[in-house]
Amino acid sequence: MEISFRHQIQERTLSELKLYFRPKEFIEYCRACQYYNKIWTCPPYNFDLTEILDRYQYAYIIGSKVYIDDAGADLKKLPDHNDLVAVTNEIYIAARAALDAKLDAIAYDRKQMCVLLAGRCLECDYCTREKQLPCIHPENMHLSLESMGFDVASISEDILGDKILWAKESLPEYIILVSAIFSQEKLDIKDIYYSIEY
Numbered sequence: 001m002e003i004s005f006r007h008q009i010q011e012r013t014l015s016e017l018k019l020y021f022r023p024k025e026f027i028e029y030c031r032a033c034q035y036y037n038k039i040w041t042c043p044p045y046n047f048d049l050t051e052i053l054d055r056y057q058y059a060y061i062i063g064s065k066v067y068i069d070d071a072g073a074d075l076k077k078l079p080d081h082n083d084l085v086a087v088t089n090e091i092y093i094a095a096r097a098a099l100d101a102k103l104d105a106i107a108y109d110r111k112q113m114c115v116l117l118a119g120r121c122l123e124c125d126y127c128t129r130e131k132q133l134p135c136i137h138p139e140n141m142h143l144s145l146e147s148m149g150f151d152v153a154s155i156s157e158d159i160l161g162d163k164i165l166w167a168k169e170s171l172p173e174y175i176i177l178v179s180a181i182f183s184q185e186k187l188d189i190k191d192i193y194y195s196i197e198y
Ligand code: SF4
Pocket: 039, 040, 041, 121, 122, 123, 124, 125, 126, 127, 128, 129, 134, 135, 136, 137, 138, 140, 141
């Protein structure tokens, strides 16, 4: 499926972003999720999340919107094109595959920066955590804002100005992937934009 993104990037300090850090509240959603304790990028963790946050000064919030109308012709080819949740999920997976590869390339220096993908790790068909074995691609493994305990719906609305939409009686107008880069130093937003766009 051809995915066409409309990206937006906003800079905040980590101190500003920490206003949305509510791990005690969001861990309850994670506990109710099918992926809890099944994927290495999902809770519970054997490390301190606040130690990770304290390493960085700046946060770059990346909103990547995919308008459903842009994928219209491709959607009709899907076998379950009347199943709204299945169609939304197809778009989400295709969008994640395209965006994750770009973000992964940015995360070349893990001491200086940390990339957070827009959801659970999708690198392998089955995560080795299911068998309590170590991650087999640690170089491609990244946490997400939600798995760290951030309120991503509020981040999207307050910082990006975009609501996260869900399929209900009809397909949403768009889906939005909310990713992030944490960095020790100030980055040039134009460089990030270029890296994810081309
Ligand atoms: S890279 Fe594979 S093994 Fe590692 S966290 Fe992701 S899915 Fe699991």
